[in-house]
Amino acid sequence: MTIDFTLTGAQQRLQRNAREFAVEILQPLVKTADEEPDTQKAFQILKGAYKECYKLGFAMGFLPKQYGGGGVSNLDLQIVAEEITAVDPGFATVLLVNGLALMPVAWFASEAQKQKWLGEATSDPRGEYIAGWTVSEAAGAPGGTANFDHPGPHPTGVGLVARHDKGRGEYVLNGAKLWPCNAGGWDLKGANVNVCIVRTNPDEGGTTGLSAIIVPRGAPGVTYKQPISKLGHRLCQNNSIVFEDCRVPEENAFAIGDGDLVISKAFTWSGPVAAIAAVGVARSAYEYVLKWAKTYTAGGDAPILHHQAVGYMMAEVAMKIEACRAFSWKAAHYLDQYDSEGHAVGAMAKVFCGETLFNAVFRTMQAMGVNALDRTHPLEKFLREAAVFPLYDAGNIGMQMRKIWGVMLDEDFDPRAIADSRPIKFKKSMEGVGTRVSEGNTTPARAVGGARTKKDATPRTPRAS
Template structure:
């Protein structure tokens, strides 16, 4: 039978280990960390749990075995992520941003770069290794990151510039990043590495002038400001990072001129991950409300689940959880077939599940009633976490929907391809001719 949703013995064991970790090691830390007013202190409060997760392989399991990782499939990763996110999705983000940062090296880096940087990530004897995915930038005019691959030259699009000092064999970085996860590290002295997207050609379009570069901890010319205090995902760290004449060896650069492809593929890889993370939070809200409905009477003589409106509401939430899980698994399976090049289905799963989540949690809250607002109960936290998902991981109204539409608009797109798990087209975009002409004139003037 080709289509089978039954977990293998290995997958059941993986699920059990992830569930035990989440419930026994992580869960006791979550409430106090979430309520801490200091976001850096909240981040540090889960360092012990992170070290345990690192030992279990959850922090680098997606890296190929060749470089010391677990070589875990995208589908198997779904099982781990759901269990951890059912307890706290912010903590899971700390783990999974290692993938956003390091998987681009797997896809785009040279063999020398992989051998240098990936084994460091997978063999830290402390279990503290962190990688930062340092792409996002602050809002402004121009500012932000949603139009990173737009046709306009600098200062539109990515604003962190990297000037090539060929004489000294270095890139000199100047600018600022805002929102990257893990970038500041446990002590605000920097992650072990920050994989940054920089503009190496200020006069080229974003689809031509971007590059990825590895900035190791201890590099001079970087300062890490206090983390952002957020509505949800309070256990993970989001920084403002300032680069001032930061010099990085030129051999640390990869995907030169193809940084747009790095961004697109990384956020495509994370699509099914964010999708199943949404399912994990929705599952917890559903299970909490179901237990409440079976044990509370609302002042009547029977548990409130005996009322049709309550039962119907819970049934709707249950259906959404199951539909979301099926979609996330389908997208992950597609990524396993096509080397994470599901530039339509990955974003589809992320958008669908994250948009589903908020409504599912709010329906669960309506079942519980006004008590759902009590912060000693978990539902208000689930709602805060649900608000994060449509906005982060490339944003549903930003990059993710644009990628879906780019695939659909391609002349070779087959609308039935995803149903049969066939490859779908996605290519580097070229700037319009008039923008090319403007860029050419700017270069001549320079």
């Protein structure tokens, strides 16, 4: 039987190294950084820990070996991510975003671009190299990055325009981004690179008009604002960025006209990592409250874990953690089999685990009672961190559920493929679902290739009477 959840010796060493880093190096910094009101200073507090991560291979280990990376599998990445997120998921997000930015280069860029940019990312002698994934923009009318694959022209969806100045061999960027992680770098003068999704053809829809472009640190015409002060994940940096006639060499562009596929695959790759991050936070909440419940009597004659109500709640949390870890590993294993082409299962794991474990963390607070509100205990932080999972990394409602829906709508979709670990080919025709509605705003319509076809405009499910 090939199914085996036992970690190999190498995986056990990886887990031990990640746990030692998280507990011995990261954990002593977390409380001070989390409570620091200056969001950029909070990010900078972690620089020493980040450099240690770079040295250990956690910062760039997922990149292919031929370009200097560790070639770490998605499943092995789960092991590292759980240990780090159990201490702080915001810091883990800094590492994850390196992958969101640079894995698209590995998947979509030319060989020359891979050699240059991935080689640079994996060979920094100071261990400070950081990459920004610069996709998200402020909500607007008709803007909104969640609808990146909308068939409408600019400014619908992605609004950052990159005009090709062929005479000078450059792209000229104008527009703004909001929420990108790592983008401002350690000094708010920019990450080493920002991998940006841009509108290279403003007259076309999101499935044909988008591309990716690498904006290096020091590019003129870019302004990085003070990071956003957030409810949770306060240790990662999320910036507002303004591009004003920012000129970038044309050889920095890749996936021309396929920026939509870059977005879809990147947020597929990150889905199982976001799922295991929820496991890490819920695990910490569970272990803390379990220890509390075994000693705290609340004035009674026995610790509160001896009460059935508390015992049942903690058992429920334990079950959910184990179920979500298994789902996270399943999704990661699927991605390992098919070069991260697992758009439905990656999104499913992210959505299910994030939402399931947000509720699980709150259950631990109920078991602890009013004492959970006392900030001398870490439960309020666990809840703040857990609240982020359904909202970040493409957003469950914003993109991830819609991606699952789009895959399911395909005429060739096999509902047993994921269970059987068989491939599901992702197509542009799976995008655009739900980005527009038919007359009366009652029936979902799909957008294919930048516009609805007659076939696609026809509802596939009966309308309610």
